[in-house]
Amino acid sequence: MRKKGGRKGEKMGRMPCCDKGEVKKGPWSLEEDKLLVDYITKNGIVTWRSLPKLAGLRRCGKSCRLRWTNYLRPDIKRGPLSSEEEQTVFQLHSLLGNKWASIASRLPGRTDNEIKNYWNSHLRKRIPKKVPNVQANSASESVETKSKSPSTNHAAEWESARVEADARMSMDPIILSDPTAFTDCDYFLPAWNSEPGESFQESKDFNQVACAVKVESDSVVTMQAEPTFTVSSTGASADQICKIEAEETTNTGSYSPDSYKQEKSSDITLDLLLDFPNDGEYLQYLQGDLNDN
DNA sequence: AAAGGCGTCAACCGCGGTTCC
DNA sequence: GGGAACCGCGGTTGACGCCTT
Numbered sequence: 593m594r595k596k597g598g599r600k601g602e603k604m605g606r607m608p609c610c611d612k613g614e615v616k617k618g619p620w621s622l623e624e625d626k627l628l629v630d631y632i633t634k635n636g637i638v639t640w641r642s643l644p645k646l647a648g649l650r651r652c653g654k655s656c657r658l659r660w661t662n663y664l665r666p667d668i669k670r671g672p673l674s675s676e677e678e679q680t681v682f683q684l685h686s687l688l689g690n691k692w693a694s695i696a697s698r699l700p701g702r703t704d705n706e707i708k709n710y711w712n713s714h715l716r717k718r719i720p721k722k723v724p725n726v727q728a729n730s731a732s733e734s735v736e737t738k739s740k741s742p743s744t745n746h747a748a749e750w751e752s753a754r755v756e757a758d759a760r761m762s763m764d765p766i767i768l769s770d771p772t773a774f775t776d777c778d779y780f781l782p783a784w785n786s787e788p789g790e791s792f793q794e795s796k797d798f799n800q801v802a803c804a805v806k807v808e809s810d811s812v813v814t815m816q817a818e819p820t821f822t823v824s825s826t827g828a829s830a831d832q833i834c835k836i837e838a839e840e841t842t843n844t845g846s847y848s849p850d851s852y853k854q855e856k857s858s859d860i861t862l863d864l865l866l867d868f869p870n871d872g873e874y875l876q877y878l879q880g881d882l883n884d885n
Numbered sequence: 886a887a888a889g890g891c892g893t894c895a896a897c898c899g900c901g902g903t904t905c906c
Numbered sequence: 907g908g909g910a911a912c913c914g915c916g917g918t919t920g921a922c923g924c925c926t927t
Contacts, residue, residue, distance in 0.1 A: 617896080617897075618895095618896075618897095618920095618921090619895070619896075619921085620895090620896085639911090639912070639913090640912075640913075641911080641912065641913095652897090653912090653913095654897085654898090654913085654914095655896075655897075657913080657914085658895090658896065658897080659895090659896085661914095662895075662896085663895080690916065690917085691915090691916090692915075692916065693914070693915060693916085704914090704915070704916080705894085705895075705896085705916095706894085708916075708917085709893070709894050709895080710893095710894090712893090712894095713892065713893050713894075714893090
């Protein structure tokens with residue numbers, strides 16, 4: 593982890609990523625785009641920091657990376673999102689919160705920045721008004737959860753959302769007859785009770801996470817342990833799956849068993865959730881009537 | 886027609902995470 | 907093991923165009 597001290601002999605504070613006086617800021621010109629594309633086409637990307645100099649650009653490396661990944665990359669898909677893409681974004685956002693990069697990774701040709709902008713300007717308004725303080729359950733992670741592993745967070749989010757939805761449903765029968773009173777958590781519940789959701793609940797380590805979450809009140813989540821978990825839709829144990837996954841990746845070069853396992857388990861969870869029927873009742877709000885705005 | 890408001894989106898900023906030495 | 911370099915992410919900003927008054 594990079595510390596905030598900076599280089600020896602320099603002032604305290606974060607080191608600037610580039611010389612602010614030397615670099616150009618603001619919109620990119622056609623010439624700059626061409627220089628960047630030409631250079632990357634010929635030489636590929638070595639390091640972003642050195643790229644601007646080598647390409648003859650007066651830009652920060654970071655700016656080059658952003659321009660390339662969000663705009664110039666050849667596989668970028670432009671234009672508005674299709675209804676299928678929108679639905680995927682809705683689904684993933686309800687599960688992941690503002691994890692734009694994760695969401696974008698599931699939409700080929702779309703970038704995190706594009707998804708984020710599209711969400712803020714088009715999709716967010718289609719979601720029914722939420723009850724204050726339960727907003728964006730998965731997005732509003734506490735400091736405690738943020739400091740834990742991704743898989744722990746994920747499991748914690750599942751459980752806290754489920755508990756919240758359960759409570760709301762049992763406490764407030766009005767919700768059931770008023771779609772506008774629904775929160776993400778409420779849509780979450782049917783998912784939780786479906787087959788993949790049950791499979792997730794049965795996973796070996798999830799129970800540990802669930803226990804830790806349940807003892808907390810007011811949906812503030814503090815984890816005591818850092819378990820890993822794996823979801824199986826085939827009945828295989830978590831250990832078995834992890835073993836298989838590890839074996840499958842032996843030719844991939846750099847490989848960290850723990851991080852891979854955690855990432856993979858989140859992926860599997862996502863895959864399961866994305867398998868939920870799109871025409872299900874709990875996803876109807878995703879279809880969003882634009883005229884409602 | 887002009888001015889102000891609003892929505893959209895490209896780009897920037899700063900922080901956290903990972904990798905390298 | 908620890909510091910430095912670099913990358914990636916999410917939040918925010920600002921320019922610009924369209925709409926409303």
